[in-house]
Amino acid sequence: MSGKRPSRDDFAVIGRPQRKIDGLAKSTGRAAYTDDIVLPGMLHGKILRSPHPHARIRSIDTAGAEALPGVHAVVTGADFPTPYGIIPWTPDETALAVDRVRYIGDGVAAVAAVDEDTALEALRRIEVDYEILPAVFDPHDALAAEGNYEAGDYIHPPKREGWNGNITKKVHLEFGDLDAGWKAGEIEVEAEYYFEGTTHAAIEPHCAIGRFDGDGRLTVWSSTQVPHYLHRELARVLGLHPAEVRVIQPPVGGAFGGKSEPFDLEFCVAALSRKAGRPVKILYTREEVFYAHRGRHPFHMWYRTAMTRDGMLTGVDARIVLDGGAYASFGLVTTYYSGQLLTAPYALPAYRFDSVRAYTNKPACGPKRGHGSVQPRFAFEVQLDKLAELGDIDPIELRRRNFIGANTRTVNELRVTSNGFLECLEAVEGASGWKERWRRLPFGRGLGVAGSTYISGTNYPIYPNDMPQSGIQVQIDRSGRVAVFSGGSEIGQGTDSAMAYIAAEEFGVPLEHVRVYRGDTDFTPVDLGAYSSRVTFMLGNACIDACRKLKRRIQEAVAEHWEGEPEAVVLREGRAFDPSDPERSLPIRHAFQIAETRWGTLGETGSYNTPKDVHGQYRGGTIGASPAYSFTAHIAEVEVDPETGIVTVDRIWVAHDCGRALNPVLVEGQMEGSAYMGFAEALMEEHVFKDADHGRAGLHNAPSLLDYRLPTSVDTPELESLIIESVDPEGPYGAKEAGEGPLHPSIPAIANAIHDAVGVRVDRLPFSPPRVWRALEKAREAGALAKPAHPADRLSSRTEVGA
């Protein structure tokens, strides 16, 4: 993509609305998800789960289950005690509990039986002798546990000397001169925020099937979003050579980060199948999905932020406590992300964060859409709104003034390439009528703005290696058909379709002539998985690489045929032609035949690896480094009922810089889905647990899709997508990510809109009616319940301090 920026007209397929290649399969019921697969002789598996939040396992007696007719296998933690963890430095889980359970719902034993009823009866016949241990549910209590605890009562052995066993990770990083920042600052805001935990709630529950063949080879079908990591961990935990393990990923019914590491069911179906000699399926119940979790960490956050009178940020300081739940999961990375991803789109001259992740006796938290950066983004964008208020500056103007720019480095040394954030701000400002309406709407109605940035994948893979992050194989033949073998994970975002668009663009064939074969570690190259918004960027580049190598051979063969130059051969819209010579034009199928005649069977591989020289030169400086960053701005319009505290979000304008939209329909779908999910976290969702005064401590408060309140079609606001294309120099055709970035600003934009509507701040999520009502009451009692004034209407001598 050197030289001029290609425009949409330079492409036949890319950048235009297209159907998905699996769209009709999904809308006719043909698409076969993991639970739709039935294998001959397949058994049904079930997992016995701990009723205690923290206990030692003295003994497990499985004799009663084994004696039950119809039961074919029973396994416990002793069958596969090798610890694992998605992050290689924190392997603190086992497939089933070996000697200790750490949350209500921890897996203890598993059975395989002829049917579900028999499997459930078998679970009832397993006897577990527990020794109850003290349990801790609040991260501050967990961190302060010293002195109250016997050494063995900590949730894990200490990760490091001098740490107690309830600590996963501590990160302290400081950039720039913070003392100078405070000195230069003329307006300051200091406040505490709380982000409640939330979960993914994909509509497809986790499901896996294991089949051990007589020759010792294992095949696992799973609704995972990371088949490669599952492949590695299955081999490790089951003691198999990786070449003996095959992972098949059928279409996944939603994931959002909730299927991005191995779960107990995948190990259990494998171990049960090995014992039973028959295939075994386990499908989580919805309740089990809630306990499996790995969702958004609750964050307790404190921020101090300073700026000059003219609105230039001078310093940011943060202290964050992450409530991690019972296992590390991705938590080491989450702890870094809690601070590392805040350093754009605004230039921070001086920045410090101090984050600690605590273990608690609850289901483990992990990555949910916008991993680790949605929570600080909420707090920080509200901080900016408070600063703007104190400084009598329009909050959009404040964001513009602090824009970090393109082709630059952040204060923590992240390399930023393309950056369309200003265009995002302009788009939402215009579409929402901000200039006329902000601070001018009647009491009870308001607008709020927020911005954000997110990664397009990470430069460093989860386990250290220098191999490609993404691989693709393409093969074409005399029929005119293009076959793409993709290791990519189709979880609904349209990855398979994106690869087909790329192949159709490069080879000039109709989209219907491209097949994408995927989701099988036996015949597709490795891709690391659908997480961290990496797939379009990395797999897309790998696909372009493979296609262009192969295309070159077609061009060479056709050029030879025409006695011309390969560069003059264009493949587009079903033909190979030389634009300078109307005589030279062939149907593309004939071009493929000329190439197959010239070269023999036609195939190529392609790969993509990340830049490894653009990270920060400090410990942790690789975390947050991405080949490109997306940028987003939202404006939310809300109505607040001052009597009840009910907040209604009428509309969210979503502007997102995705580099280039390979298919604008799919990009809009990601933007709308993200904004919806942020809205849901702002107003409705709470992944919370009972305390001893309200039932059994550690029990999930609402493990159902009725009580854990997902927004319905009636609750969801109108969502207006505004695509901004900055065309990234390294992205495929200039593309960056769109799947996670557009979630971030929803929450602070709604918070800031509530303030615009009724003048109160609610710094804790979710903005539920009781919480908003209490804030309104407080303002009412203080005689301060009023819409905030427009800066233009305010006295310039304003001296009020504090928000």
Add this chain to the structure above:
Amino acid sequence: MSHTTEVVRLHVNGDSVEVGVPAHFTLVEALRYGLGLTGTKQGCDKGDCGACTVLVDGRPTLSCILPVQEAEDRQVTTVEGLATPEAVHPLQDEFDRHGAAQCGFCTPGILCSAAALLDGNPEPTRDEIREALSGNLCRCTGYTKIFVAVEAAAARRRGR
């Protein structure tokens, strides 16, 4: 393990079939495990998410909480029954065109609810569409593309 098995007679997508199932089976279990009609999905198995929605005598029905016996002698239509051999249902085509199915797991249920809506109301407003789909949770789309697709299908059925 022993449980009572029953033979039930179902009318599904125009076929009349007898299927032997455990007596405690719900309609979705009979469809998926008894008849191999896996287009209908199980998202929660307790009537909360709507993924299992099918049409029973033309009305959207949660098949995961309907005892299979209650579907006897009634006409059941699943997502597999919406298309004709000649063409897919306009809703299926418009869902495809507008990207209304992302992961696709809620799609079969949403299509059934939407088909019933359009049968009774050929020109629904956006609010009527929201209301008609309020029992079907979608986690991917934010519903926007779904509304657009239903509106487009309605317009097509009216002959525009």
